Amino acid sequence: MAKAADLAGAAHLMLVDGISYLDPEPAVFEAMLEGWTKQQRARFLKWDGTIKPRLSLVRRFAEYSNQYPWQWQSAEFEAFIDHLRTKTPTFTVSSGRNYQNHLRLFCEYITDPRYGWMSVCQERFGEVPVQILHEWNTVTHVSEYEGDPSRRPLTYDEIQDLFDAADGRVEEIRKRGRKGALTAMRDSALLKTYYAYGMRRRENVGLDIADLRRNAKAPQYRRHGAVFVRWGKSSKGSPPKRRTIFTVPEMDWIVDDLDHYLTEVRPRFNVGKHPAIWVTERAGRLSRRSANEAFEAARQAADLPEELELHCLRHSYITHLTEFDYPERFVQDQAGHGYASTTALYTGVSDEYRNRLLHKKLGQRFPGIWEDPK
Numbered sequence: 001m002a003k004a005a006d007l008a009g010a011a012h013l014m015l016v017d018g019i020s021y022l023d024p025e026p027a028v029f030e031a032m033l034e035g036w037t038k039q040q041r042a043r044f045l046k047w048d049g050t051i052k053p054r055l056s057l058v059r060r061f062a063e064y065s066n067q068y069p070w071q072w073q074s075a076e077f078e079a080f081i082d083h084l085r086t087k088t089p090t091f092t093v094s095s096g097r098n099y100q101n102h103l104r105l106f107c108e109y110i111t112d113p114r115y116g117w118m119s120v121c122q123e124r125f126g127e128v129p130v131q132i133l134h135e136w137n138t139v140t141h142v143s144e145y146e147g148d149p150s151r152r153p154l155t156y157d158e159i160q161d162l163f164d165a166a167d168g169r170v171e172e173i174r175k176r177g178r179k180g181a182l183t184a185m186r187d188s189a190l191l192k193t194y195y196a197y198g199m200r201r202r203e204n205v206g207l208d209i210a211d212l213r214r215n216a217k218a219p220q221y222r223r224h225g226a227v228f229v230r231w232g233k234s235s236k237g238s239p240p241k242r243r244t245i246f247t248v249p250e251m252d253w254i255v256d257d258l259d260h261y262l263t264e265v266r267p268r269f270n271v272g273k274h275p276a277i278w279v280t281e282r283a284g285r286l287s288r289r290s291a292n293e294a295f296e297a298a299r300q301a302a303d304l305p306e307e308l309e310l311h312c313l314r315h316s317y318i319t320h321l322t323e324f325d326y327p328e329r330f331v332q333d334q335a336g337h338g339y340a341s342t343t344a345l346y347t348g349v350s351d352e353y354r355n356r357l358l359h360k361k362l363g364q365r366f367p368g369i370w371e372d373p374k
Contacts, residue, residue, distance in 0.1 A: 009034075009035035010115050011031070011119070011120045012116055028068075028120065028125075032109075032117060033059075039109060054106070061076075061077070064080050064083065065079075069106070069107075070110075070128060071127060072132050074133070077133060081099070100133055107131045110129045151315070153315040153346075153347075154312055163298075165302035166187060169184045169188070169297065169298065182281075183281065188298075189257050189258065190278055191295060193254060197247075198245070199227075199229065199314065200232070202231050203231050205286050206230065206285075207227060208275040209277055211230065211277075212226075213228055215246060221252060224259070226245060226246045227245050228242070229243050229245060229336065232336050241336060246334065248334075315346050315348065317335075318347055319346070322349055323349055
C-alpha cells in the first residue's frame, strides 16, 4: 500500500509542521482544497471542466452550512439539497446527482487514512471528517436517460427552415445596409456543417483546414470526403479522442457549401495563415459560445421552439442516419460514441420511419400481404 508521503495531496505535504496558525480552521480547509486539487491534477483531470467546478461546490456547501468539513453531518447536506430544489425550480435530478458525486469524492479524499487528514483534524480540532453521503440521501440512478425531455432531434422540415433562416439573415443584413453579412454567411455554413457531420460544439470549432480529407472511394467530393476530428470528447483524464467522419451521400450538399465558404467567404476575413476553418473578424478562432449564438439567431429567425439548441443538430444527424438505414456500428463510429447504448439515446426516429420499417418486415414475413385482392 502506498504511504502518505507518496500521494499527491497528503496532509503533511500541504501543512508545515511546527507552525501554529493564527486562524487554523480556514487554513486547514484551504490546505484540504489545495491537496484535493493536486490529487486530481495527478490524475490528469481538467481544471476548467472538472476540478474548478468541484472546488466551487465544496466552498459553496461550506458557506451554506457555515461549518468546516470535519464538522459536517448528513443533515447539513440534506438541507443543502432541499434548499437548492426550493430556490431553483429548474434544479434537475442530473444536477443533484453531480453535486452529490462531487461532495462524495471530496469526503472520500479527506476520510482516506492514506492522506492523513483525519489525524490532522483529530489533533488540531478534536473532530474528524466523516462520509456524509450514503444510499439513503443520494439519488439512485435507475434511468438510462435523465436529460431534458424537451431536447429532441429536429424534423426534416425544421432543419430546412433553420437553414433557410440562416441564409435569409445574410440578405436581411445587406438590405439594411448594416455590418455582419460576412459573419452571417460564415454562421450559415457553420450550422450546416454541424448537421452534415453530427459534430459536437468543440469538435467543429476546433477544425483546421488540414483536417479536411479526401476519400478515395468518393473522389467526387474532392477535399470534403471526410473530416478528421481531433478534439473529440475525452473521458477520465484521457486526451481528446480522434476519429474520421465520412461525408455520406444524403449530406453531400455540404461539399458545395464548404467550398463556397472556404474560397469566397473565409478569405475576406483576412486571417492570413491562420489554420482554423471557422474564424472571426479579429483573425481568431471562433468560440463555442459564438457557435451557440449563431444557432440561436437562426432559431429565432425560423421561429422554432425555444427548447431546441445547437446540440440538437447532432441528435438530428444520428437520427437521420438511422432513418437512412445505415448500420448501427457505422452510425456509432460516425458519432464517436464508445457504446451503442449512447448512440441509441441520441436517436429519435419518426413514426413514418417506424411504419415504413414495419411495412417492410411484414412484407418479408407474409409475402403478398400488401397485394391488392382480385
